[in-house]
Amino acid sequence: MVCTATIDLERLPQHVAIIMDGNGRWAKRKRKPRLFGHKAGADSVRDIVEISREIGVKYLTLYAFSSENWNRPVPEVTGLMSILKRYLEAELPRMLNNDIRLMSIGDRSKLPGPVRETLESVIQKTSANSKLVLNLALSYGGRDEIVRAVKRVAGECLAGERDIDSITSEIMSGFLDTAELPDPDLLIRTGGESRLSNFMLWQVSYSEIYFTDVMWPEFRKEIFLKALTEYQSRERRFGRTGEQLHLE
DSSP, X not given: OOOOTTSOTTSOOSEEEEEOOOXXXXXHHTTOOHHHHHHHHHHHHHHHHHHHXXXXXXXXXXXXXXXXXXXXXXXXXXXXXXXXXXXHXXXXXXXHHTTEEEEEESOGXXXXXXXXXXHHHHHHHTTTOOSEXXXXXXXXXXXXXXXXXXXXXXXXXXXXXXXXXXXXXXXXXXXXXXXXXXXXXXXXXXXXOOSOTTSSTTTTTTOEEEEOSSOGGGOOHHHHHHHHHHHHTSOOOTTSOHHHHHHO
């Protein structure tokens, strides 16, 4: 078991979101095909899911495949879809045994039929689990999500089901793919890049952000705990002053 002594288990982020970056570059450094890196990255997913459940994180969202990733070379996309399908099949027993619920956000309709069927089957079979929600962002883009939400709200307005003046940020949040989830408290990006890459643009407006140079295949429990320790050292003010927080 990884030592968690430096973590205050009473002040964990409820929801952690991770941009899993660096698989391809990690493989290139090892003079291996990019898919070698993606396969190694699946081991990191397993590791982080396990430690999240162990310490009590309630929601874990992983940016697994973006809407822009469809533009990658066909062999890589095909390989990624194959890795995803095998991962879901292999991890279902573990999810059931460890009370993990699978969810997904993004445009599932674009996924290959067998992958989509496997995904939906695992989502259904784990729907009653409650220890940890593992949320996979698949064929997902933040702007696309917001556009789809706006269209749904506009449709209700045009149908006379909603008054335009009733629309608030809380109402809009209810039309997003993440309607069932709290906004992320902590966003982690691996791989040395410092950008959001169209990920959860609405939801991370007040998230703490942690960037690391560690490539995703090497991002394991100890580094995850380091990110949580850094998170717990920060003061989350949500627009208020530190003095106001200390008076509460």
